[in-house]
Amino acid sequence: MIAFNKYYNHFNAVSTFLIVASLILLVFKGLNFGIDFKGGTLIELRSTDTKISVSSLRDKFSQMNLGDVSVKKFGNDTDYLIKFENKDNKKNIIEEIKSNLDKSFGNNFNFRRVENVGPKVSAELLKSGVIAISLSLAIMLFYIWIRFEWQFSLGAILALFHDVIVTLGVFSLFSLEINLSIIAAVLTIVGYSMNDTVVIFDRVRENLRKYADIKIYELTNISINETLSRTIITSATTLLALLAIYLFGGEILKGFSLAMIMGVIFGTYSSIYIANAVLVRLKVSQKTVLREDKE
């Protein structure tokens, strides 16, 4: 049996640090919102001419009066991702860019993807994203509240907040782009983290009923160990699947799978070190669960 409980305090300190650091990052550095939430235009280009360099393309774009333009390689050597704000919301901007590029580089570009999100829509998308995440946290809280006692709810929700905040913190730290698919990933992380916590809690509750004389500090450790192989196998298969998406699923799914991979790791960790530590700190005992059984 692994003594997970010996490190509750250590890892709680680590987690507190991570959460505070993430919050500081989120407040002061902020998130790198993509055009979905900031508005603007995104173009994915593929050139048939391998001699064209990023810097020449960048120069060309900065001459087009598009404001702040970002030109980056995208996966392949011949693929480029161009982003700009499109402040004036010019209607024929794509046609203009096309003819400009054709003039300078010849007809060598294939416009693989064009996305243009107006300021109104991006504000709405951001709002609905925030609502979706808040709503999912609220519903999880409610679900766990009717299924378990309040001490368990608190533990599960703290674990959830930890996972969401730290994942976003990492995105902020590395300036990774937040777009619609990241919201989907965060929601899935919420589901997964909850899933993982619930399985261990289910066992804790069962053991609380079984053993009257074991203290919660020991009991959580027993429960974690009993469910450990399941925890490892499920997170391993999920990570394998996500790794396949990350490595082979193409550029578009990279951010999504990366967020999910982090979420699964944080979710597994927090189920053990946050959710269960909360139970210990709240001094949950057999009385806690028996009271409910009587009701």
Place this chain on the structure above:
Amino acid sequence: MLYFSKLRILFISLFSLLFILIASSNLFKVDDGFFDKKINLGLDLQGGSYLLLEIDNDPVIEQKLQNLTTTIRNYFKDKDIKINNIKIDKQNIFFNVLDQNKKIIIDTFEDENSDINPYYPRFKSHQLILEDTGLNFKVSFSKQGLIALKTSSQDQAIEIVRRRIDEVGTNEPNILKRGNNRILVELPGLDDPMRVKSLLGKTANLTFRFVTNDNNDSFGVDKLKFEDGLDEATVSKRIIISGDNLLDAQPKMDTQTNQTIVSFSLDRVGAKRFGKATSTGIGKQLAIVLDGKIISAPVVRDTIASGSGQISGDFTFQTATDLALLLRSGALPAPLNIIEERTVGPDLGQDSINAGMIALAIGFLLVIIFMFVKYRIFGLITNVTLIINLFILLGILTLFEATLTLPGIAGIILTVGMAVDANVLIFERIKEELKDEKNNIIAFDSGYTKSRTAIIDANITTLLAAIILFFMGSGPVKGFSVTLGVGIFTTLFSVYFIARLFTSIYVSKNRNKEKLI
């Protein structure tokens, strides 16, 4: 828990087989009315354009208010009440009357059978609100009046949008209302999204009006620019004919000048008016105005009574074709703005499909190998279940002709990863039970029973997340929530019916074997 009746086995087998068949119908072309269903590919996979259009209703409101001032003035003129100081801003009309007439005005506006202020009994509201500001009267649209106005301009706009897109000839466009001032257009497999965008971006409000030098024209005048943006002309506000009078419009080649033109034919009313105007206006310039810009202003040389004519301008064949198309399909009631656009080229779509399928195959393989190494015979059971699960999932998506997007494929891969969870929970529990219980069958039985609450709880949490995503998410992300959500049900079915069936067969045959799992 381990016992299955023959009927049940038959049912499970048939059910699984059915979905495998439905899923495989995606691979073949069948036209028998049942197996011809296919999973739709989202725009991000098959390529195409997603456009969200917003109707700019402000000009409509202004126009309506403009018309209303005339109505109000005339209506009260008949009752010998003079309306003074009429002013219009963007949302309101202001006017004054003599104090003794105030009551009649208020009564007229608040009467449920009012001639100038329609009453909506269903909403207990008038179309217009009249306010006495102290200085003057203020008339504006009520909330309900605005909704009615927006709904009607949306209805008209969606009809025009549909006609224009049909004329371009895109296959299976999807045109839907969003809210009361937006239109969603999905165009799969579009070759030239820019052309459609420019077609939808034009109001196509066509009028024929005389050029005038008389600034005291009784209808008022507009100073309008020519298409080229250089010249200007003063044009009377009197409309001779408008786009509504057109029966048909076609691009043509003028054999004399070798120029591309748009020829049109007019309805009876239009032909009559056009004939009259051209007979009285010989020698004058007739401006052809499209969306506030003059295309051309030819001099009338002859009376045109035939009801047909032509528009010349600086056209290429493409622009003439598009103008004719716009004129045939009619003018939009209000300008449309494209507020969101997502276009994916067909080759990127195909690349995404390939990448998604490779990721699915590799993810699947990794999970299967892992499970087999870890659990051997039970790993094998899990793997077979996983494959059937995948087919049922695809079968259900096919049956409902769901739309598969790239995030949707990610959802399927994720389902593969998480689907083993339930089986693992059960097998691990059975292992624990076997420590105290020597009877294999009893251990298996209680393993299934005792793991149930954890499995249900765990799956409900994921399902809740998927449901929220379905209602809050948009576009491709919605596809993710669908596959994730449906995946939960197919997983539970395959774990509790298929995997359990295999497990029960194996355990019954090896009931006395030690170290079974």
